[in-house]
Amino acid sequence: MASHNGSAPAPAESPPPVDSVREFVKQGLDSEDERIDVGVVIVGGGTAGLACANRLLQLLGDDSELMESLGEVPVAIIEKAKTCGGHNLSGAVMRPGPLQELFPDMTREDWRKERFAFGEVKKEAVYMLPNGKAKLRIPTPPPFKNHGNEVISVSSLARYQQRMAEEGGAYVLTETSATQLIVEDGRVLGVRSGDKGRGKDGEPLSNFEPGTDIGAKVTVLAEGCWGHLTGAAIKEFGLAENREPQVWELGVKELWKVPKPLDRVIHTIGPWPLRVASKYGQIGGTWLYPMKDEKSGDDLVSIGFVIDLDYRDATTSAHDLLQLFKTHPFVKEILDGGERVGWGAKALPGGGYWSMPKLTMPGALLVGDSAGMVDTVSLKGVHHCIKSGFLSAEAIYKSLKGGESLESYEQAVENSSIGKELYQVRNTRQPFSKGFIQGAPVVNLAIATKGKIPGGRLEWHRNDEEPMFIGDTRERYPKPDGKYIFDKLSSVYISGNATRDDAPNHIRVQKEVPREIAETWEWMCPAGVYEIPDDAPESGPVDVIVNYTNCVQCGAITAKGGRLTPPEGGDGPLYTLT
């Protein structure tokens, strides 16, 4: 391990012990009687994966010949949570088009009756927060114009989509993880499901059940942020060649039941509660969305904080920054008298257009967040997930029917609203890597010119290459009081997190890392997974304690020097309205 003599170490210098291709790519399928064969296997029962299933089953529903030719299980969805939606989390204000296209017979009132939509955006406001007391309303920049959009819960939407998929004939295998991509002769043949019943050190326990190979004509990787198999596929098939590296952001969200309904969608663009000086490298913002739960009549507020993961101050904690944000008087006013009813965290891909990998490979394709289809300027990705699922289904259908190459999907995405919207903001976020103050003018220019300026292709550099230093961001975090300001552990509790005591550790990090990296992980993780032992030296190598059973699988660790791998199926949070 390199010594640093005072210079700041980067997480990339202490890489996790993992070899994607060797570990997560399996050569060849098991024999027929050992494996399961399905028509199309979709890894990930989130918004995108289920949209693919929903559309594909609609098409197959009208084509019984093709449906039958796919066998007993035409479409299988592999989902590691206890139910689809259990691991899904987003803001979210969604552009309605793609969902209307997917379910044309539903009205928006129907959406709300199904309890995944919570109201059309009527009013909106964007604030700049110079400090913890004041706020300046600014005219709503175009990306934040949300009139006509709908506040939704992706967790709840996924549950609805799951039901529709099952009614359409899909097999949804919940509590099942996909741990390996099966490849042969340069072609994806399917995936392998995860083992169950391993102990703390990976040893098989008395009720050990090995995973099963699932062979499929087409494999859809819809794993969301930090796609486990997606990462392996990208390496195996060189899908990231000539692309910008992917970069990530971490969002922490709370759901509050409030006595007084919020009347508008609010975004704040900083700088408070972040530090403006560029040495901290902190770029982020917040949201407050009103939600009217038609079923219970409750008024809810979704409040969240998102930060780019290329920050440099090791003591940056998204969870605590959200708690700090709540201390602002205008937020207090909104949440006053309310009760926290939900909490969660999730990373999202922030690289945009230039960081998207090639979307297809022989036998498989990528949809949704796994493919990096998020517009982080307007904070919109849900409608792209749905659209990409929809387009992938059409490409798969054409391929199964007439042998057309799956590559038609790439062009379809490029020509669709996904390609157009992401292209427009392709260079809009990169300037912030220089810092909020330096970057803001260029970012504004990009927004004002609808992406014409700056031209060309602006770079991203990897999050884990940022040198980390131990700064003072932590000094501003408010103390938890259990009523308004919350600690990490009680937050993990209400996420519904459940993990078997003797489950094996699913997180890969290097054993001994510099103090700065250890602190980065300890502060970064919203669930309190990483802990520095009391007797660790103030400077010098630290053997970080990994409380992996707290993990809510947000994925941030993979951006900053570690690697999240899928735990045993069924483990992790059980989000309901996030």
Place this chain on the structure above:
Amino acid sequence: MADVLTYVLHYEGAFNKNSLGAVSEGAARASEIGGECHAVVVGGDDLSDELCQSLGAYGATKVFRAKGAEGLAQPVVDVMAKVVDEHGHNYALFGGGLLGFEIGAGLAARMHAGVTMEVTGVRAEDGKLVAERPILQDSKISVSRYQGDLGIIIGRINAFEIQERDGGSAEVVDVDVEYSDWSNKAKMVQRGEQRGADVDIEGADILVAGGRGLGKAENFKLAEELAGAFGGNSAVAATRAVVDAGWYPYAAQIGQTGKTVAPKLYLAAGISGAIQHKVGMQTSENIVAINKDAGAPIFEFSDLGIVGDLNKILPKLTEAIKTKKGG
């Protein structure tokens, strides 16, 4: 006539604490609705007249005694069904414990009666008894009201306090019962076998629990010595964090994933009180916490909190208790 019938378990010549609690509770509640409290005992010759009469001290005016198998529920259902049939008791009340559940449930089937389990409180309302029980992880209380001739109340462990009074001696009435066929189909082969030296954590009256604040595995000795000083039915418990770290065995783990306990005294040393732990011990009768961090969440729900260094406090406390008990 709103009489209450309780079941009293016995073993090796002594009555079960939870059963005595049920008699005490039954007597207090019965008097509020103009009735009496009676008891049922089932067993062999060790159920002497003297022993049975002593239930009068807890408020029972009559004791129905039947000869039958001990430690099994179904014979008792036969006995209680007959007694209720003949004497018209309106409530059957059981103290916490395995048999209480089994007999109460069997009696509910036999008499087609309503039954409430895990009851923590009983009260009189308009001449009837209603039972209260916690639900939703003890966050709410539910009230049960009965219809029909018999209401069955099964208490939570240690829910009913024993109250001795000058009730004098109870009248012993022998009952002849023809047992159902199936009641004879379960035979006790061995009863009350003690296994190993482990104290059953879930059954302990006093638990001394250690958490990360102990500092190191060796310091569990402090917890063990304190538990030893308390003596009797005391044991040592641990949080998940220290079990994960290998300081103490999994069998002692309390919490969301671990055991749930409700001892008379839960003394938490070096435990922060995160909710994952709290849900495993929050209904303990008395919670004492020792922690050097004044802001630890455990102080919000402890009955007595000491902000200080457990390394100094535990040994002195152990000595003081030994002295109190020994002297």
Place this chain on the structure above:
Amino acid sequence: MKICVLVKEVPDAAVEKRIDPSNGRLDRSGEKNLNPYDTHAIEAAMQIREGGAAEVEEIVAVTMGPESAVRALHKAVSLGADRSLHLTDDALSGSDVAATGYALSKALEKEQPDLVLLGQQSDDGECYTIGAVVADHLKMPSLTQVIKMDVEDSGLRCERQAEYGYDTVQVDLPAVISVGDAINEPRYPSLKAIMGARKKPLETVGSGDVGIDSSKVGEEGSRVQCGDFHDPEAKPPGKIIEDEDTNETVEQIVAWLEERKLI
């Protein structure tokens, strides 16, 4: 030997449980799962079958519940049951413990099992020992909280932890046994088993099909009503001592303990 395993669908442990403000009843929406205790019962049935001491012709999963309860049956079948029986009827809704046990016993009567197994309690904390209710109606011997069970002498040798230690009880068949979670480590279903579960026979029956007397079930047939949900009495705030003079602190602790008769 024919074994019937009683299973129940319960809200997932992670789902926040609350009272539905619109009707004052327990909110039963949200994820449901096979009662974890019941997986031990199915495993126990499988171990008898695989153990060889008795020939088990059939393991039947039985449940009483609304339409969604079929998921619990699918899970039970994926864990090894050969077929399942779903007792469902609007008339049964609102049944209390005694009524539910009675209804289940009628469904079981139809099956004529040699052994009925179930988990010792349900995760939603509603029913403890419903096995005892079922057994009384079926006129079978019954034990609950069994943590070891062996086929012996054409009966079952069972162990359980009772009030005074471990009891060993020999039970004749047919019998109703509720098992504790310490009895075994349930297996995980293979993907093949999960997917194959839907193909196994599932019979749906109503009250009339099994001869249930409707006056004994449902809200009308239940003899206990639960309601009036309220918050428990708030615990008075605890006393806090800041330790300065440890001798004095310890004196205070001892006095406090003595007051409460803890030493």
